[in-house]
Amino acid sequence: MRDGISIARQGTPAVALVTEMFWPQGDFVAAAAGMPTIPRIQLPHPVAGSGNASLTREAERIADQILAIIRGEDAAEPPAGGIS
DSSP states (O other), X not given: OHHHHHHHXXXXXXXXXXXXXXXXXXXXXXXXXTOTTOOEEEEOSOOTTSOHHHHHHHHHHHHHHHHHHHHTOXXXXXXXXXXX
């Protein structure tokens, strides 16, 4: 969250990737930083140590959504797992 907020404050489109376990903390951090609507995509927890195949599947699942947000396009339908 903090990295995404920092990047967004510099005027660069940003999407924070947050695991489901830390989603509520992300709400708090975003609100506390004055950016409660920063785009976020929820990932399963844990991501670390899940292996290359799992990381590749997650990247493929969310890549189009990330690009749409960065481009400022209306995202059709959020991928399973959540987006805010």
